[in-house]
Amino acid sequence: MTDSRPERPNEHVRRRFELRSNRLIRLERMMEIRLVEDRIQDLFAQGLISGTTHTSQGQEAVAVGVASATRPTDVVCCTYRGHGLALALGIRPEVVLGEVLGRQIGCMGGLGGSMHLSDPDVGLLPTFAIVGAGIPIAVGAALSFAATKNDGVAVSVFGDGTTNIGAFHEGLNLAKVWNLPVVFVCENNLYGEYSPIATTTAVTEISTRALAYDMATEVVDGQDIDAVFESVERAVDRARSKDGPTLIEAKTYRYVGHSRSDKATYRPDGELEEWLARDPIELFAAELIRNGAINSANVEQMRHRQSELIDVAQGLALESPPSSIPQMFAHVLAPTHH
Numbered sequence: 001m002t003d004s005r006p007e008r009p010n011e012h013v014r015r016r017f018e019l020r021s022n023r024l025i026r027l028e029r030m031m032e033i034r035l036v037e038d039r040i041q042d043l044f045a046q047g048l049i050s051g052t053t054h055t056s057q058g059q060e061a062v063a064v065g066v067a068s069a070t071r072p073t074d075v076v077c078c079t080y081r082g083h084g085l086a087l088a089l090g091i092r093p094e095v096v097l098g099e100v101l102g103r104q105i106g107c108m109g110g111l112g113g114s115m116h117l118s119d120p121d122v123g124l125l126p127t128f129a130i131v132g133a134g135i136p137i138a139v140g141a142a143l144s145f146a147a148t149k150n151d152g153v154a155v156s157v158f159g160d161g162t163t164n165i166g167a168f169h170e171g172l173n174l175a176k177v178w179n180l181p182v183v184f185v186c187e188n189n190l191y192g193e194y195s196p197i198a199t200t201t202a203v204t205e206i207s208t209r210a211l212a213y214d215m216a217t218e219v220v221d222g223q224d225i226d227a228v229f230e231s232v233e234r235a236v237d238r239a240r241s242k243d244g245p246t247l248i249e250a251k252t253y254r255y256v257g258h259s260r261s262d263k264a265t266y267r268p269d270g271e272l273e274e275w276l277a278r279d280p281i282e283l284f285a286a287e288l289i290r291n292g293a294i295n296s297a298n299v300e301q302m303r304h305r306q307s308e309l310i311d312v313a314q315g316l317a318l319e320s321p322p323s324s325i326p327q328m329f330a331h332v333l334a335p336t337h338h
């Protein structure tokens, strides 16, 4: 986007491809996401991040599962809670951290910030903070794939609260009527902002909402990356073979509050602990140990190595200059006087 942004598209796409064939890299990527988001919270507390941030600790299996089951030529829409998906799809940690910090190294040259991550090279479409905005965008992308006879698939990832927004219903309806290659992935983390799902949503089993649109649907354990991967892969295959859209409900949980300093005191006692006992990273590490792909010492080495790599990434992001006023106007079409 800006001249000073390092050119890394091939590196991003390489990181995307790695996930498809290598389960150890999926584990590594989940660790990377957790570590980057922990750093984002620290950097926010130090006053280095403007605006707000929404992190997704606990939901890493959904992000990495979606990225592993799609191709870089497919497109994905995420939400304001999108750092995990951006990293999973291949954007490098210093580029995500740089964007969150408003630095030129960021994927939007530092002009978008935490809620507006995008990189067309890996298929991450522009992101909007408006709840539900990604759904019609994914449906439109799927319509363009169908109209141009491209075999791409569009995926929209959104939260449970989003299923009360008109765009969700309009999007699912048209996707079904037009038989579009689109996959809707709902991260049901039990809360929309500070409200438990049952206080805002009449139908708390989100998957049942697909029945109103005669759409294929699956419910998946969002803490189990293999289950997410298999479910998304089935839905992507269905979409690619022109057998229509799918709504996947991934049951998951965010370990942190809705945004920045929310301490999430509205959660009932014991709920967080119950979900921490099913941490997606620990579950997948245990599965890989059980089937002999790795041992527990390797897991700790991997975590340590990831932490060192994130130190380097954080250093690169902080060394990069902030985006400048001329950059802000570089893509503005109307004449400016400054």
Ligand SMILES: Cc1ncc(C[n+]2csc(CCOP(=O)(O)OP(=O)(O)O)c2C)c(N)n1
Binding pocket: 081, 129, 130, 131, 132, 158, 159, 160, 161, 162, 163, 187, 189, 191, 192, 193, 258
């Ligand atoms: C159209 C619109 N309405 C309200 C908001 C304020 N808002 C931001 S996040 C959010 C909750 C969304 O919850 P959910 O879809 O479950 O996603 P989660 O944050 O849990 O990932 C709301 C109401 C908004 N950004 N856009």
Ligand SMILES: [Mg+2]
Binding pocket: 159, 160, 161, 187, 188, 189, 190, 191, 192, 193
């Ligand atoms: Mg939610």
